Amino acid sequence: MADKFRGLVLSQQDKSVQAEFQDLSVDDLPDGDVLVRVDWSTLNYKDGMILNGLGRLVRHYPHVPGVDFAGEVVSSGDGRYAPGDQVILTGWRVGEAHWGGYAQYARVRADWLVPMPDGLDGAHAMAIGTAGFTSMLAVMALEEQGVSPDQDGEILVTGAAGGVGSVAVSILTKLGYRVAASTGRKDTHDYLRGLGAVSIVDRSELEDASKPLLSERWLGAIDSVGSSTLAHVLSEMKYHGVVAACGLAGGPDLPATVIPFLLRGVRLIGIDSVMCPYEKRVSAWDRLAQDLPMVGLDSATTKVALRDILPWGEKILKGQVRGRLLINVQ
């Protein structure tokens, strides 16, 4: 490998965060037992927050962001990985508390990696990224609660044109569910129908949280919005419906009542991708390799070079990114 490589480095000056591309060397990288050549990364909502210094996610600067990466092992002090292995990293607060994937090399703990599953390559793994991995965890949560495609009713996906939402629509469709996609962007309706949504719900229909119960509408739901949207969705669940709460794009509050839980036995399941245990990670990645149509994923993916990433960090915070962003790091 070359002595120097490129990386995006965040530094803090007078409480504001500055981003600069710098030449780094392996000695600059933090401790870890596996050195990985990072080929691909992604831009998730959380990356947008970190690039813009929001949410106090990063406590120590200088910092290399990028919460996900895929690449090839260059050297390893851990028996589970050898040079040449293809690996994926998502979560574990990499890109927040540890240096992440927006540099051409990363050094990390072997425990944080998963081997590339059969049927996926680095670019597709990162087109999926934390957002798509979270969608799969949400689908698995619905399944674990007994939701199945042969039951009567639709699965609602909120924030459907975003990263978590787009992948969730694709997976659910492939598995045979009838999917209702909720979006605030009219220009994404054809895109969402192309991913398989059978109906489109305007975001504004789901924003009123003033009524504890409304007509039963949804068999299951995958929510990336939170706040009054999640409260509204809870009030529209069918008897014993299941909601997987993934995100807070609309806000972290939940202005709901317990009535849907008490009168309809509605179940609200939290989804955490960051500290998800290893065995579950491996099975979710295997499921993604099997159950996510690559044609749909490709249509949901925009490829961006690492040097062009900064404006995209602002766009994702404004809800202006459609689907997934794949970052070419090399």
Ligand code: NDP
């Ligand atoms: P994106 O920005 O790609 O998607 C979020 C979508 O939410 C937008 O595209 C938009 O969808 C909708 N949205 C945005 N702002 C609002 C608003 N004010 N009110 C209602 N809807 C809104 O982000 P990701 O898909 O990467 O992440 C989605 C959420 O999931 C984020 O909150 C993120 O932090 C969280 N997340 C959680 C994880 C976990 O482990 N639990 C892991 C990954 C992400 P549309 O245009 O279709 O209306």
